[in-house]
Structure formats: C-alpha cells, structure tokens
Amino acid sequence: MKISRLILLAAALILAISVAATASGRYQLTLVNNSNYYPSYNGTIWTSLAQSQNVAIGPVYIQIYDTVMNTTTNTNMLCIDLSGTINWGTTWEADIVTGTPTTVINSTAWDRVVYMVQHNTEWTDTKTSDDSPTLKIQKSAIQVAVWEAISDGTWDINRDLGMGNFALGNISGDYSGAIRSSIASTAQGYYDDAVANAVDGYGSTHSYYLAVCSSKQDLIFFVPNYSPPDVPEVPTMLLGSIGLTMIGIIRRKVTKH
Numbered sequence: 001m002k003i004s005r006l007i008l009l010a011a012a013l014i015l016a017i018s019v020a021a022t023a024s025g026r027y028q029l030t031l032v033n034n035s036n037y038y039p040s041y042n043g044t045i046w047t048s049l050a051q052s053q054n055v056a057i058g059p060v061y062i063q064i065y066d067t068v069m070n071t072t073t074n075t076n077m078l079c080i081d082l083s084g085t086i087n088w089g090t091t092w093e094a095d096i097v098t099g100t101p102t103t104v105i106n107s108t109a110w111d112r113v114v115y116m117v118q119h120n121t122e123w124t125d126t127k128t129s130d131d132s133p134t135l136k137i138q139k140s141a142i143q144v145a146v147w148e149a150i151s152d153g154t155w156d157i158n159r160d161l162g163m164g165n166f167a168l169g170n171i172s173g174d175y176s177g178a179i180r181s182s183i184a185s186t187a188q189g190y191y192d193d194a195v196a197n198a199v200d201g202y203g204s205t206h207s208y209y210l211a212v213c214s215s216k217q218d219l220i221f222f223v224p225n226y227s228p229p230d231v232p233e234v235p236t237m238l239l240g241s242i243g244l245t246m247i248g249i250i251r252r253k254v255t256k257h
Contacts, residue, residue, distance in 0.1 A: 025093035028065040029219075032074070033088035037061030037128050040136040041179065044169030045147065046159050047082050052169060057183075058139040059123045060086075062221065076124050077221035078117060078143055080104065080150050082166065084217035094221070099204060103218050104150040105165075107203065112149045114206050115198035116142065116190050117220060137179070141186035144168055146220075148191060155191055157184060 039058030046052045059076035066072070081103045100110040117123065122138040125131075131139070148157055152164030159167040168187075171180040 025095035026066065026068055027094045028067060028091055029077075029094055029221075030063040030065075030091045031086055031088055032061045032063055037126060039143075040128065040131065040140040041171050041183070043171040043180075045082070046163065046167040046169055047151075047165055049159065049161075049163065057171070058136075058143050061126055061128075062219075064221075074126065075221055076126055077219040078123060078146055079217050080113065080146060080220050081218035082147060082151065086217045086219075094219075101218055105153065108200070109149050109153065110203035111198040111200065112191070112194035112203075113146050113220070114203040115194045116145055116149070118206060119193070119197075120190050137182045137186055140171075141183045142190055144183055144187040145190040145194075148187070149194070155188055157187070 037060070039056035039060055041057045042054065043057050044052050044054055045057075059078050062075060062077050064073050064075060080101060083103075100107045104110045104113065120138070120142055122135060123142045125135065125139075128136075128139075144157065147166050148155060151166035154162075154164070156162045156164060157166065157168045159169060168180070168184060169175060171177065171183060174180060
C-alpha cells in the first residue's frame with residue numbers, strides 16, 4: 001500500500017473515532033410533565049422594547065439518565081437561552097462543558113451566572129408542590145437574575161430605554177404588585193453579589209453541566225453526586241493510542257522503501 005494511502009487511512013480512522021467520541025453527550029435529559037414541579041410563576045419577559053413573550057419563570061424539573069453509569073436521577077434546571085423553547089416529554093443530550101455558551105454575551109457574564117447558581121441553591125429544591133411564598137420568590141428570582149446576566153452587562157430589568165436585551169414584565173398579569181417587586185429585588189441581590197465576588201474565570205473553573213441543542217433551550221443544571229474525572233475519557237485515550245500505532249506503521253513502511 002502506498003504511503004499516501006496509509007496516511008489517508010490513518011487520518012480517516014482518527015476522524016471517525018473523534019466524531020464517535022463527541023457525537024453524543026453523557027446525559028440524556030427529559031423534561032418531566034408533572035404539575036407538582038411547574039416553575040414558581042408565569043409572566044412576561046421582554047427581549048427588546050418591542051418584543052415580549054409569556055414564559056414560565058423559575059427552575060423546571062428534569063430526569064437525567066447517565067449513559068455511562070446507567071443510572072437515572074432527577075433535578076432542576078435553569079434556562080440560559082431567551083430564544084429557544086422546550087416542551088414536556090422531549091429528550092435531548094447534555095454533558096459537562098467548559099468555556100462560555102454562545103447564548104451568553106461574554107465570559108464575565110458567564111462567571112456571574114455560574115457563581116449565582118452555585119451560591120444560591122434554593123433553586124435546586126424540587127418540592128415545588130409545597131413551596132413557601134419566600135421560596136417561590138427565590139426560585140423565580142434566580143432565573144430572572146440569570147436571564148439578566150446572560151443578556152446585559154448592567155442591571156436594569158424594567159422595560160425602558162436602558163433595559164438592554166432583557167426586562168421583566170408582568171407576573172401573573174400584575175406589573176406593579178408585591179410579587180413582582182419581591183422577585184426583582186431578590187434577583188438584584190443575587191446579581192449584585194455575583195458582580196462583587198465572581199472572579200475572572202469562575203465560570204470555566206467550576207464544574208457545571210449544560211444541555212445545548214439548536215432546536216431547544218440551552219439549560220444549566222448540576223448532576224447529583226458526580227464529579228468530572230481527572231483522567232482522559234476512554235475515547236480520547238483510544239484516539240491517542242491508535243494514532244500512535246498508525247504513525248508507527250507508516251514509519252516502518254517508510255523505512256522499508
């Protein structure tokens with residue numbers, strides 16, 4: 001076999017293994033349609049002065065299937081995508097991610113998001129059927145704070161000329177009521193704390209898990225009782241060893257000529 005054909009074969013094999021290793025995420029997520037786990041409040045958000053949408057405001061409940069450990073758990077997740085949608089019962093994939101998601105304006109914003117969700121863990125509580133009024137406010141507030149962080153560099157969630165790409169509208173049809181005011185003030189507290197304490201690089205140095213799909217919302221969540229391994233995953237190790245083997249074969253062929 002000619003050397004050029006061996007090189008092409010090696011490249012094709014390495015590429016095939018690389019694609020197989022990255023084609024699917026470790027986790028399969030399913031949005032659970034259960035009235036006990038609906039988000040805390042419904043309301044209106046604005047993504048510009050002229051464009052609004054009615055949304056669920058707060059964490060939603062998902063089932064996580066770990067394709068490596070063959071185990072199933074449940075947890076909450078938060079939306080980090082103002083344009084995508086999700087439907088009950090749909091399933092998509094996720095894995096641990098580093099770097100800044102494309103739905104977030106910059107790395108500083110992502111540092112703040114990861115800091116907020118790791119230091120205000122009320123949103124991870126899944127007992128929404130008997131939430132206290134305070135906990136319902138906190139759960140909706142963390143989602144509002146995350147939306148503001150991913151969209152804008154300064155705090156302004158009122159619909160005005162300074163709103164940027166996100167503003168909070170009505171909560172259950174009421175713009176000026178106590179519930180909206182409490183959500184807004186609690187959300188600002190989360191946001192201000194992150195601005196003061198989320199150091200550069202926080203988002204990329206603290207573990208989080210992200211469901212990314214072009215046709216569904218991008219979401220952030222944490223897998224219970226799991227930490228990323230410190231060693232390369234099996235596909236990566238296989239890729240390296242096969243690549244070295246192919247290089248060895250090619251070198252032997254070169255020596256014979």
